Every structure is written in C-alpha cells, then in structure tokens.
Amino acid sequence: MKKINRRQFITLAAAGAGTAVAASWMWERVSSSQLSAKPAIDLPKLHKSNNGLLELNLEASNRAVKLGDKQAYLLTYNGQIPAPRLEAKPGDTVRIHFTNNLSQATNLHYHGLHIPPTGNADNVFLSIEPGESLNYEFTIPSNHPAGTFWYHPHRHGFVAEQLFGGLAGLFIMRGELDEIPEIKAAKEEFLVLQDFALDGEGRLMSSAHMSIMTGREGDVITINGDPNPTFSLPAKGMVRWRILNASTSRFYRLSLENHLFYLIATEGGALTEPVEISELLLTPGQRAEVLIKADQKPGKYRLLNLPYDRGAMGMGMMGGGGMMGRTGMMSRNEDTPRVLATINYGSAVKPASLPKKLSVIPALPKPKQVRRFELNHGMAPGMGMVFLINGQPYQNNRIDTQVKLNTVEDWEIINTGVMDHPFHLHVNHFQVISRNGQPEPYPAWKDTVLVPRGETVRIRIPFRDFAGKTVYHCHILDHEDLGMMGTLAIQG
Numbered sequence: 001m002k003k004i005n006r007r008q009f010i011t012l013a014a015a016g017a018g019t020a021v022a023a024s025w026m027w028e029r030v031s032s033s034q035l036s037a038k039p040a041i042d043l044p045k046l047h048k049s050n051n052g053l054l055e056l057n058l059e060a061s062n063r064a065v066k067l068g069d070k071q072a073y074l075l076t077y078n079g080q081i082p083a084p085r086l087e088a089k090p091g092d093t094v095r096i097h098f099t100n101n102l103s104q105a106t107n108l109h110y111h112g113l114h115i116p117p118t119g120n121a122d123n124v125f126l127s128i129e130p131g132e133s134l135n136y137e138f139t140i141p142s143n144h145p146a147g148t149f150w151y152h153p154h155r156h157g158f159v160a161e162q163l164f165g166g167l168a169g170l171f172i173m174r175g176e177l178d179e180i181p182e183i184k185a186a187k188e189e190f191l192v193l194q195d196f197a198l199d200g201e202g203r204l205m206s207s208a209h210m211s212i213m214t215g216r217e218g219d220v221i222t223i224n225g226d227p228n229p230t231f232s233l234p235a236k237g238m239v240r241w242r243i244l245n246a247s248t249s250r251f252y253r254l255s256l257e258n259h260l261f262y263l264i265a266t267e268g269g270a271l272t273e274p275v276e277i278s279e280l281l282l283t284p285g286q287r288a289e290v291l292i293k294a295d296q297k298p299g300k301y302r303l304l305n306l307p308y309d310r311g312a313m314g315m316g317m318m319g320g321g322g323m324m325g326r327t328g329m330m331s332r333n334e335d336t337p338r339v340l341a342t343i344n345y346g347s348a349v350k351p352a353s354l355p356k357k358l359s360v361i362p363a364l365p366k367p368k369q370v371r372r373f374e375l376n377h378g379m380a381p382g383m384g385m386v387f388l389i390n391g392q393p394y395q396n397n398r399i400d401t402q403v404k405l406n407t408v409e410d411w412e413i414i415n416t417g418v419m420d421h422p423f424h425l426h427v428n429h430f431q432v433i434s435r436n437g438q439p440e441p442y443p444a445w446k447d448t449v450l451v452p453r454g455e456t457v458r459i460r461i462p463f464r465d466f467a468g469k470t471v472y473h474c475h476i477l478d479h480e481d482l483g484m485m486g487t488l489a490i491q492g
C-alpha cells in the first residue's frame with residue numbers, strides 16, 4: 001500500500017494580480033428560476049439495467065423539494081435532488097427518454113463514460129429546447145471499466161446555472177472492482193456533494209447576484225440533498241464511499257476525524273492498490289472511491305470540509321461595489337473547517353481487511369505528439385471578461401484540436417492565470433504523467449485534473465474506439481460558460 005503525504009495532493013501557489021474590468025454583461029444573465037414549481041414526485045431513486053438494458057424516462061423541470069427541513073425550489077431530474085442513480089454493466093444498452101421542461105435549452109452529458117460523442121449518445125452539441133424531448137441511446141463497450149461516473153446538463157452558456165440548480169446524478173458502472181471480496185464485504189455508500197445559494201424563500205439566487213468569474217458557490221452544502229446527514233459505520237467493519245463533487249465551482253477538501261481514507265478509485269476507475277491519505281481534495285467534476293476502516297472507539301465523528309484557497313479575481317477587477325451577492329467573492333475562502341456530516345458507529349461486525357491488488361494500469365507509450373494548452377483569462381471584443389484556452393474563448397463552429405483515433409498524445413496544460421482550473425476531457429480517460437516536471441506518485445485513470453495557478457500538468461491520453469467531435473474544458477462551469485472550453489475532433 002502506498003502512503004502519500006498531503007503536500008503531494010495540495011499545491012498552494014501565490015495568486016498574482018489581476019487586471020481591472022467592468023462587468024456589465026453579468027446583469028444580462030438572469031436566472032430563469034421560476035416562482036412556481038411543481039412539488040417533488042416519488043419516483044425510483046435508482047434505475048438498474050435489466051437483461052442488458054437500462055431504460056428510463058428522465059424529465060428536467062423546476063420542482064419544490066426538501067433540503068433537510070427547508071423547502072427549496074430547484075431544477076431537478078424526475079423531481080429529485082440529487083437526480084436518480086443509474087447503474088449499468090459493460091455491454092449494456094442505455095435508452096433514456098428525455099424531456100426538457102425547463103425554461104431554457106438543455107441536453108445531457110455522461111461525464112466520464114467512454115461512449116461515442118456523436119449522434120444521440122454523449123453529444124454535447126445537441127440542444128433540446130423547452131418542451132421538447134429526445135431519446136438518448138448508446139451501448140456501453142464490453143470492456144468499459146467499473147467506476148463512479150455521472151450525468152449533468154452540457155448546453156454551452158447555461159451549464160453553470162443549470163448544474164447549480166441541482167441537475168446532477170450518478171451513473172455507476174458495475175464490474176470487476178465490485179467483485180473484489182474485501183470491497184464486496186464493505187458497506188457501500190454514495191455521496192453526492194452539491195452546494196446551493198437560496199434566498200429567504202428557498203428560491204435559487206439569480207446568476208446576476210453570483211460571483212460567476214470566481215465561480216459561483218452557495219452557502220448551503222448538501223450531501224445527497226441533506227445539509228446535515230448522518231452516516232453509520234459498522235464498528236470494526238469497513239465502508240466504501242463513492243464520492244462525487246457535483247458542485248459548480250466549490251472544491252472539497254475532505255477529512256474524517258480520527259480516520260484515514262484508503263483511496264481505491266479515481267475518475268477513470270480502480271487504482272492498482274489502495275493509497276492511504278488523510279485528506280481528499282475533490283475539484284468540481286471529480287470522483288473518488290475510498291475505503292474507511294471503522295477501527296476507532298464507537299461514538300460520533302465529523303466529516304469536515306477543510307479550507308482551500310483556489311485563487312480569485314482581485315477586488316479591483318469588479319469595477320466598484322454592488323457586484324457581490326451574499327456569496328460574494330470575499331466569502332469564498334472559508335478559513336475554518338466546516339462540518340458536512342456526522343458519522344455514527346453502529347454495532348460490531350467482524351474485522352475487515354483492506355484489499356491488496358485492485359487492478360492493472362498499463363503504462364502508456366511515450367508519444368511524439370505533445371500539445372500545449374495555456375489556461376488564462378482576458379478581455380474579448382464584444383464579450384467582456386472571458387476565460388481562455390491558448391488565448392481564445394470557446395467558439396461553437398471552430399475546431400481547436402485535431403487528433404487521430406488510435407494514437408496516444410501528451411498534453412501539457414499550463415495555468416498562467418490567478419485561479420486554479422480543473423481541466424476535464426470528454427470520452428477518453430487519461431493518466432497524469434507529471435506536475436511541474438515531478439512524476440506522479442502512482443498511476444491512475446482520470447478525466448479531470450487540477451491545474452493549480454502557476455503550475456504545469458502533463459497528461460497522456462489514448463484516443464480509443466470513437467471518432468467524432470467533443471470538448472475539453474475547465475470544470476468550474478462558470479469558466480466553461482465564459483469561454484474556457486475547446487473543441488476536439490477525433491479523426492477515424
């Protein structure tokens with residue numbers, strides 16, 4: 001088993017100075033949250049595939065839901081926060097009858113799944129207008145890794161607003177990892193982390209009142225829609241937590257009092273062996289699976305979110321007051337740990353042991369093709385403040401990067417800005433090779449990697465199985481909507 005110290009997980013860099021801008025455009029992006037909303041409905045919270053088929057109806061709409069004992073009016077799939085969990089196996093066909101009852105165009109993205117980016121599959125260029133329906137259908141490759149994936153809207157321009165309204169759910173791929181005896185014996189829990197900004201009546205704050213350049217954050221943090229959940233650990237036993245950061249911009253730096261985490265899987269599935277860590281940093285879009293040994297005295301332990309500084313635009317950039325809502329930029333860096341959940345020890349079971357081997361992660365051949373992607377922000381004519389990749393804001397009809405199917409490439413992602421950016425690639429998983437020239441301590445398959453301000457991260461990507469057009473972007477979704485996205489064409 002590997003032990004990793006905290007410095008290898010968190011790299012803090014000093015923020016540079018920003019430039020001054022006015023931000024009049026912010027006022028034009030008013031949230032569409034409705035004043036009336038249908039109440040939540042009681043539909044299954046889990047949809048599993050059956051005889052090779054996962055089929056369901058999925059409706060996006062405004063609903064009145066309960067966050068703990070508080071009433072809130074959110075954007076939901078099938079009236080649920082978080083959205084229903086989907087579970088499938090390699091080789092399954094997935095058929096989703098999707099209806100958009102939002103007041104904006106939307107679509108669905110299957111984050112982390114290795115499926116076609118074309119047709120009615122993981123195609124982020126589709127746009128489903130209000131009142132319209134679309135049938136999504138795709139087949140999962142028979143060699144797809146097991147793991148914790150998810151689905152959320154990806155209609156460019158509205159992604160942050162819709163995700164922040166609550167539209168996110170898990171997509172679990174079952175497989176080999178689930179069959180390892182020690183893991184099978186562990187109690188499985190799913191933790192979907194979301195944050196919300198609500199007014200006194202429980203209505204979503206409009207985009208105009210959010211600090212969207214920093215990336216909007218809400219002060220209500222929920223796990224599985226609950227602001228104050230309790231989890232139980234079987235004393236002496238072990239739990240397997242599958243954690244998704246489904247927040248629009250908020251980073252989570254998790255730590256469980258008196259306990260270690262044993263990391264067994266990242267975004268792309270299983271590691272080779274468990275890695276012992278004392279805290280877990282999850283950027284928006286990232287997932288992790290950890291085992292926790294319930295080897296302490298029975299009692300209550302707190303799951304904490306520790307402070308993390310992800311950088312910010314300087315105050316001078318905002319061009320005067322009035323731009324800071326309740327969740328204004330100064331409140332973003334919370335400097336004290338926050339309790340997210342309470343863990344209760346249950347009754348004793350027989351002592352559990354950690355698995356030794358989890359999977360095999362082959363080293364990828366060192367490629368000739370190396371590309372560079374610089375992340376930064378700036379001004380664009382007619383658009384105001386934008387977020388840029390290689391100096392350009394996203395444009396729908398432009399191909400930014402062309403690669404060949406069945407090749408491997410190294411991408412060097414360089415953050416020259418003043419904020420951290422989690423870089424995400426669709427369709428194909430990658431391995432992190434180095435950070436600032438330092439080799440990564442252990443191999444892992446990932447789809448989202450943190451590129452801290454001032455740093456350079458090198459990733460190695462095999463382009464496999466699917467040709468077509470897709471995207472890469474910052475998973476602080478306000479940055480994505482404000483331009484930090486590029487189009488990738490994979491040529492067959």
Ligand code: C2O
Nearest residue numbers: 109111154285424
């Ligand atoms: Cu979860 Cu393109 O995103």
Ligand code: CU
Nearest residue numbers: 110111112426
């Ligand atoms: Cu994605």
Ligand code: CU
Nearest residue numbers: 421474476479
């Ligand atoms: Cu970003």
